[in-house]
Amino acid sequence: MSKNEAAEPHPGRVTLLALAQDLGVSRATVSNAYNRPDQLSPALRERILARAAELGFSGPDPMARGLRRGRVGAVGVLVDEGLSYAFSDPTAVQLLDGLARELEEDGVGLLLHASGPVDGDLQHVRNAAVDAWVLQSLPDGHPAVTAALERGRPVVVLDQPVLPGVPVVGVDDAGGAAAAVRHLTDLGHRRLAVLSMPMAADRVSGPADLDRQRSATYAVVRERLAGAATAAAGAGLDWAAVPVVECATNDPESARAALAPLLAGDQPPTAVFALSDQLGRGAIRAARAAGVSVPGALSIVGFDDSPAAAGTTPPLTTVAQPLRERGQAVGALVRALLAGRPAVSPPPAELRLVVRGSTGPAPADPR
Known part of the structure; x- marks a missing residue:
């Protein structure tokens, strides 16, 4: 290569190898200029960086470097309800915040993927450049779970599904739901309704x-409904007679639409157990739209104690779980697996009932 040719920028993208050939040094020498500068003299390193700037070379490709190490520096999070849900649902935001805080200790980032429909294309899972997977609240048997497992990367589950040999971070869903229903029946409520997630x-x-309840493929929903049924039976209620309404999405608008017909019926409920705070917020909206006083005529309990729960009017009584801490627990398991250490599922996180203004005694004369 002549001096004049060397002074001209290389056409297209300049690679580390092309820069090394241009300078007449080894590829390892150029790499050391960026990654191990102590291995070079200051003058040689300065010459390499100056020529790189002339040619428009910004440094070694981090993806290629990661692949050579067997790592890309990212953990994939497979979510169920679409990527927007991860940013709009207050509960999901808290969980992901805890996960990110833990992983950043090792300089690892998050790569979010939607699982997609059960009959959808799974190439986004099969081709994802990730070091490990976090499966966040997916139904039993979803093909995206199988696709993630087939990658052979470390896997940790947040809530569901339960998989053989895979650590899971969960809560006592049945116990929390039972506490919510007992709170309502202890207040004298006997006309109970339930708003369920998908x-x-x-x-x-x-x-x-x-049959629909017992065959639910979302383990969290199945457990919460079972706990609610146990508590209702303990209070002498016939669970088969309790209206359980399924919402297609876990958001306030779905819950508002689901509860509105019950409130307009001849025997409206005096109490609602919502399987999430998002549904609880929707129940409050439905009551407001129907002119039903909360908690005077209708008591409402949610589940999660997301940041939005205390901000409703009235503030939502709910079953609290340590959201950010649970995300951090997932991150700690991922870090352990990536470091080659054993990772064991922790005990289910403790839950507590937080009583706020959305619940009160059953009305003496319900219409």
């Missing part, structure tokens, strides 16, 4: 009978 990937809306 029970299966088909995401239908409407009344859910016992």
